[in-house]
Amino acid sequence: MCxxxxxxxxxxxxxxxxxxxxxxxxxxxxxxxxxxxxLELAAEEWFVNLVMHGCGQxxxxxxxxxxxxxxxxxxxGDKQVSIRFTDAGPPFNPLExxxxxxxxxxxxxxxxxxxIYLIKKSMDHCTYRRIEDRNxxxxxxxxxxxxxxxxxxxxxxx
Amino acid sequence: MEIxxxxxxxxxxxRLTGRxxxxxxxxxxxxxxxxxxxxxxxxxxxxxxxxxxxSAGLRVMLLSVKITRSSNGKVALFxxxxxxxxxxxxxxxxxxxxxxxxxxxxxxxxxx
Numbered sequence: 001m002c003x004x005x006x007x008x009x010x011x012x013x014x015x016x017x018x019x020x021x022x023x024x025x026x027x028x029x030x031x032x033x034x035x036x037x038x039l040e041l042a043a044e045e046w047f048v049n050l051v052m053h054g055c056g057q058x059x060x061x062x063x064x065x066x067x068x069x070x071x072x073x074x075x076x077g078d079k080q081v082s083i084r085f086t087d088a089g090p091p092f093n094p095l096e097x098x099x100x101x102x103x104x105x106x107x108x109x110x111x112x113x114x115x116i117y118l119i120k121k122s123m124d125h126c127t128y129r130r131i132e133d134r135n136x137x138x139x140x141x142x143x144x145x146x147x148x149x150x151x152x153x154x155x156x157x158x
Numbered sequence: 159m160e161i162x163x164x165x166x167x168x169x170x171x172x173r174l175t176g177r178x179x180x181x182x183x184x185x186x187x188x189x190x191x192x193x194x195x196x197x198x199x200x201x202x203x204x205x206x207x208x209x210x211x212x213s214a215g216l217r218v219m220l221l222s223v224k225i226t227r228s229s230n231g232k233v234a235l236f237x238x239x240x241x242x243x244x245x246x247x248x249x250x251x252x253x254x255x256x257x258x259x260x261x262x263x264x265x266x267x268x269x270x
Contacts, residue, residue, distance in 0.1 A: 012181055015179070016181065037210060041212055044180060044214075045212060045213055048214060051180075102250025102253075103250055104250070106220060106224060107224065107227070109220060114216055117248075118212070118213055118245065118249065121248045
């Protein structure tokens with residue numbers, strides 16, 4: 001199992017660092033653009049949620065180290081990607097979060113509330129555990145292994 | 159993300175290039191609020207070069223449609239890429255927005 005780990009302070013500007021890690025991981029494992037975009041979307045939604053509502057909002061008495069978000073990425077075989085977020089924020093199980101009504105008209109829609117829904121829709125499955133005062137949220141997606149990207153020297157185009 | 163705004167009579171064409179996510183949505187929100195403050199309420203969003211959108215981006219788009227409608231304005235989109243369309247689909251945003259293939263169609267909808 002190939003594991004990659006990154007530790008980030010829960011501030012919005014770190015999303016670009018996490019995105020860079022997901023892009024590099026996707027590149028190394030030949031994950032295609034559509035799957036990579038889904039992974040980026042789910043990861044962004046959860047990371048931003050942690051920044052806005054979770055460990056990013058804890059009082060300043062918490063040390064930076066404790067507030068950091070740990071992100072691990074790995075492949076299960078060559079078909080599934082897992083991204084696990086571990087944070088020391090207050091307990092929050094996103095899988096119990098009520099789903100928005102996506103059939104509502106604009107006037108009735110609330111601004112917000114879609115992020116967790118998009119995670120569930122774009123991943124194949126997610127698991128949540130509260131362990132040792134930490135939230136552990138794992139996102140899993142089956143991916144198409146792309147052998148080669150377009151524009152390689154192999155195939156006879158046209 | 160790059161945002162360019164063009165005037166076409168009382169319509170503002172807002173061209174987006176790059177990613178509309180949690181780190182860039184504020185930029186767009188500021189432009190929209192400023193335009194509305196100036197009295198504009200007809201917006202065409204050019205999505206041809208928008209590569210990615212997340213719920214943070216959807217939030218600004220929803221804001222734009224809510225504040226323009228409150229003054230009888232209109233919003234139209236055109237040129238959406240597949241992965242952006244997928245996020246709109248999952249979120250039910252095709253029920254909220256008028257989405258067109260071309261700029262001409264989007265502008266025609268606002269003029270009508």
